[in-house]
Amino acid sequence: MSIRHVLAITRKEIYHILRDKMTLILVLFTPLFLLLLMAYALTVDLKDIPIAVLDYDRSQTSRAFVHQITAGQDLELYAQVDSMNEVEGLLMRGEVKAVLIIDPAFERDLYALRGLPLQIIIDGTEPESGGFAVDHIGWRAEEYINQVLTDQMQSLGIQIDNLQPIDLRVRAWYNPSLKPRNDLIPGLISMVLGFPALSVALTLAHEREHGTLEQLMATPVTRTELLLGKMIPYIIVGLINVILIPVAAILWFQIPFNGSFPLFFGLSAIFLFAVISMGVLVGVFMPTQASALALSFLVIFFPGFFLTGIFFPIASMPEMIRMESLFLPGTHYAIITRGVFLTGIGIDILWPYTVMLFVLGVSFTAVAALFFRKKLA
Amino acid sequence: MAYPDSEEVSTDIPSQPIIETHELTRDYKKTRAVDALDLSIQSGELFGLVGPDGAGKTTTLRLLAGLLNITSGSAQVAGYDLASQAEAIKPKIGYMAQEFSLYNELTVVENLGFFADLYDVPRSELSQRMDRLLAFAGLTEFQNRRADKLSGGMQKKLALASTLIHEPDILLLDEPTTGVDPVSRREFWNILTDLHLDGTTILVSTPYMDEADRCSLVGLLYAGKLVTCAEPKQIRAQVEGDLLEIKTDDWQAAHSLIESLPGVLEVQTYGESLHVLVDSADERMPEIQIAIEENGLTCRHARQAPARMEEAFISLIHRMEV
Numbered sequence: 001m002s003i004r005h006v007l008a009i010t011r012k013e014i015y016h017i018l019r020d021k022m023t024l025i026l027v028l029f030t031p032l033f034l035l036l037l038m039a040y041a042l043t044v045d046l047k048d049i050p051i052a053v054l055d056y057d058r059s060q061t062s063r064a065f066v067h068q069i070t071a072g073q074d075l076e077l078y079a080q081v082d083s084m085n086e087v088e089g090l091l092m093r094g095e096v097k098a099v100l101i102i103d104p105a106f107e108r109d110l111y112a113l114r115g116l117p118l119q120i121i122i123d124g125t126e127p128e129s130g131g132f133a134v135d136h137i138g139w140r141a142e143e144y145i146n147q148v149l150t151d152q153m154q155s156l157g158i159q160i161d162n163l164q165p166i167d168l169r170v171r172a173w174y175n176p177s178l179k180p181r182n183d184l185i186p187g188l189i190s191m192v193l194g195f196p197a198l199s200v201a202l203t204l205a206h207e208r209e210h211g212t213l214e215q216l217m218a219t220p221v222t223r224t225e226l227l228l229g230k231m232i233p234y235i236i237v238g239l240i241n242v243i244l245i246p247v248a249a250i251l252w253f254q255i256p257f258n259g260s261f262p263l264f265f266g267l268s269a270i271f272l273f274a275v276i277s278m279g280v281l282v283g284v285f286m287p288t289q290a291s292a293l294a295l296s297f298l299v300i301f302f303p304g305f306f307l308t309g310i311f312f313p314i315a316s317m318p319e320m321i322r323m324e325s326l327f328l329p330g331t332h333y334a335i336i337t338r339g340v341f342l343t344g345i346g347i348d349i350l351w352p353y354t355v356m357l358f359v360l361g362v363s364f365t366a367v368a369a370l371f372f373r374k375k376l377a
Numbered sequence: 378m379a380y381p382d383s384e385e386v387s388t389d390i391p392s393q394p395i396i397e398t399h400e401l402t403r404d405y406k407k408t409r410a411v412d413a414l415d416l417s418i419q420s421g422e423l424f425g426l427v428g429p430d431g432a433g434k435t436t437t438l439r440l441l442a443g444l445l446n447i448t449s450g451s452a453q454v455a456g457y458d459l460a461s462q463a464e465a466i467k468p469k470i471g472y473m474a475q476e477f478s479l480y481n482e483l484t485v486v487e488n489l490g491f492f493a494d495l496y497d498v499p500r501s502e503l504s505q506r507m508d509r510l511l512a513f514a515g516l517t518e519f520q521n522r523r524a525d526k527l528s529g530g531m532q533k534k535l536a537l538a539s540t541l542i543h544e545p546d547i548l549l550l551d552e553p554t555t556g557v558d559p560v561s562r563r564e565f566w567n568i569l570t571d572l573h574l575d576g577t578t579i580l581v582s583t584p585y586m587d588e589a590d591r592c593s594l595v596g597l598l599y600a601g602k603l604v605t606c607a608e609p610k611q612i613r614a615q616v617e618g619d620l621l622e623i624k625t626d627d628w629q630a631a632h633s634l635i636e637s638l639p640g641v642l643e644v645q646t647y648g649e650s651l652h653v654l655v656d657s658a659d660e661r662m663p664e665i666q667i668a669i670e671e672n673g674l675t676c677r678h679a680r681q682a683p684a685r686m687e688e689a690f691i692s693l694i695h696r697m698e699v
Contacts, residue, residue, distance in 0.1 A: 002497070004494050004497065005494065005495055005497075007494070008490075008491055008494030008495055011491075012480060012483060012487075012491050015480075015482050015483055015487065016480070016482045019482040019523075020482055210478045211474055211476045211477065211478040212478045212479075212480060214444065214474045215472070215474060215477065215478065216495075217444055218442050218443070218444060218467060218470070218472035218474075219467060219492065219495040219496060220464065220467045220468050220495065220496060220497070221495045374443075374444075374463075374464075375444060375445060375446055376439060376444045376445055377405070377445065
C-alpha cells in the first residue's frame with residue numbers, strides 16, 4: 001500500500017469538503033442540528049393531559065375526589081359528562097386522552113372500606129398519553145384513599161400520621177434526578193456522530209455518477225488505498241464533531257460528563273472508523289447518490305435509531321433482532337457514550353465494546369475492498 | 378476481415394505491436410458490444426477509431442484500459458496480458474474517458490498533482506513536468522484556476538495534460554474533442570500531433586472525419602467489428618464511384634429526383650448543395666444535368682469533387698447496412 005496514493009485521495013477529498021460551502025456546513029453542523037432537534041422533540045415532559053369524568057355517583061365525596069385528581073398540573077379536567085355517548089364523542093375527536101368513570105357506589109364502597117370502584121377508558125391509539133393518565137390517576141387515587149383512611153382511623157381514636165402501606169425508597173444512581181434528557185442525550189450523541197457514514201457513502205456514489213471513478217480505475221491506485229483515502233477525511237470531520245457535540249450537550253443541556261474526555265475521544269475515533277466503513281460498504285454497492293442515500297437510511301440510520309438500544313432496550317427485542325444489533329456500531333457506541341457521560345466508567349469495563357467496534361470496522365472495510373472492483377461492469 | 382493495407386503496414390515496421398487483440402469480445406446483458414475484434418497497433422501509431430454511435434468504440438477503449446472484463450478472446454497491451462495483468466498495464470497508459478471529469482474543486486495544478494501522486498511521478502521531476510505540460514496545453518496562466526471555472530476546451534486540455542503527467546507509452550482517448558469549439562479542437566489535435574511525433578502511441582476514437590484524416594491509421598468499427606483498417610488516403614480510395622457536387626434552385630426537389638436516377642449510389646445534402654455519389658462521373662454527370670433541366674429545375678453548379686473521409690465513411694457504412 002502506498003501512503004502517497006492514500007494521502008492524494010485524502011487531500012483531494014478534504015479540498016472538496018472545504019471548498020464546497022454546502023458540503024462543509026452539512027458535514028460540520030448536521031450532527032449538532034440533529035441533536036438539538038431530537039433532544040427537544042423527544043424529551044417533552046407530559047403535562048395537562050386532558051381527561052373527562054363521568055361521575056355516576058354525584059356525591060360530595062366523588063366531587064372531592066375529582067377535584068383532588070385534577071388539582072395538579074399533570075391532568076386537566078376537560079369535561080364532566082353524563083353519558084357514555086358523550087365519552088365516545090370526546091375520545092373519537094381526540095379532545096381527551098382518557099376518561100375516568102366513577103361507579104354509583106363510589107361513596108358507599110369507600111366508607112365501607114370495600115375499595116375504590118373506578119374505571120378508566122384510554123385512547124389506545126395514543127398509549128403514551130393514556131398510560132400517563134392512568135399512572136397519574138392511580139397515584140392521586142392512592143393518595144386520596146390513604147388520606148380518607150387516615151382521617152377515619154383518627155376519628156376512631158387511633159393515633160396515626162399518615163397511612164403508607166409500602167415505604168419504597170427509590171434512588172436513581174448515575175442520573176439522580178431521573179431526567180429523561182440525561183439518559184437520552186448520550187444515546188442521541190452516539191447516533192448523530194455516525195452521520196459522516198452518509199457523507200462517505202455519497203462521495204463514492206458521486207464519483208461513480210460524475211465519471212471520476214472511471215478515471216481513478218484507470219490509474220494504478222489500489223482498492224484499499226482508494227477506500228482508506230476516502231475514509232480518513234470523514235473520520236477527521238467526525239472527530240471535530242466528537243469535540244463539538246459533547247461541549248454542546250454539557251453547556252446547553254447540562255448533561256453531566258463523569259468520565260475521561262481523552263478516553264471518549266479515542267473510543268469515538270474507533271467508532272467513526274467502524275461506522276464510516278459501513279458507509280463505504282454502502283457506497284461500494286450503490287450506483288447512484290440517490291440509491292446510496294436510500295440504502296444508508298435503510299441499513300445505517302433507521303437500525304441505528306431503533307435497534308441500538310437508545311430508545312428501546314435491546315434485551316426486550318426478539319433474538320434475531322438482538323443478533324442484528326450486535327453488527328451495528330451504534331449499539332456498542334451507545335453503551336460507551338452513556339457509560340462515559342453518566343456512569344463515568346473507564347476502559348476496564350468498556351474494552352469489549354471497543355474491541356467489537358474495531359472488529360466491525362476492519363470487517364466492513366475488508367468486505368468493501370473485496371467487493372469493490374476496479375471494473376465498470 | 379483481413380485487408381491487404383493493414384498487412385502492408387505491419388510489414389513496414391517489423392517490431393511487435395504495442396496493442397494487439399485477438400478475437401476480443403465483450404458482451405453486455407443482451408448485446409455484443411465488441412465482436413471478435415482483431416486489432417494490431419504498432420508503437421508510435423496515431424490510430425483513429427471511427428464508427429457510428431453504438432459501434433463499440435467506447436467499449437473497445439475501456440477494454441484496452443482494463444476497465445471492463447473480457448467476455449472472450451485475448452489482448453496484449455504494452456506487453457502485458459489484458460485479462461490477467463490489467464494492473465500492470467495501468468501505469469503504461471493514459472486513459473481519457475469520453476466524459477472525462479476533472480475534480481471541479483481542485484485547481485489546474487492540483488488536478489495535475491493529484492494524478493502525479495497516483496501515478497508515482499518522481500517528486501524531483503514533478504514541477505518540471507508540470508511546467509512543460511502547462512505550457513504545452515496553454516494553461517500556464519490559468520494554473521491556479523479551479524477546474525470548473527475553465528472553458529470546455531481548456532478542461533479537455535487539462536484532462537489530456539492529466540493523462541500525460543506520467544509520460545505514458547500509450548494514450549487511449551475516447552472522443553476527446555466532442556463538444557469542443559473548432560478552434561480548441563484544432564489546438565487539441567496540434568498537441569496530439571506533437572505527441573505522435575514524439576513517439577507516443579495514440580488510440581483515439583472520434584466522430585469527426587476531419588480528425589480521422591489527421592491519423593496515421595484509421596480503423597472503422599461497425600457493430601463491434603473492425604470493418605476496415607487503413608491509412609486515411611487508402612480509405613478515401615475505397616469509395617466506389619465518383620463524387621459530384623451539384624447545386625440547384627430547389628435542393629429538396631432535386632434530392633428526390635436525383636436519388637431516383639440510375640447509377641446514383643448516394644445523395645447527401647450539404648447546405649443547399651448536394652453531394653451525389655455515382656458509379657461513373659463521366660457517364661452520369663450529363664444524365665443528371667439533363668434530368669434536372671427536364672424537371673423544370675435550374676442547375677446552378679455541377680462539378681466533380683474529390684471524395685472525402687466523410688463520404689468514404691458513409692458509403693462504407695451503407696455498404697454494411699445493405
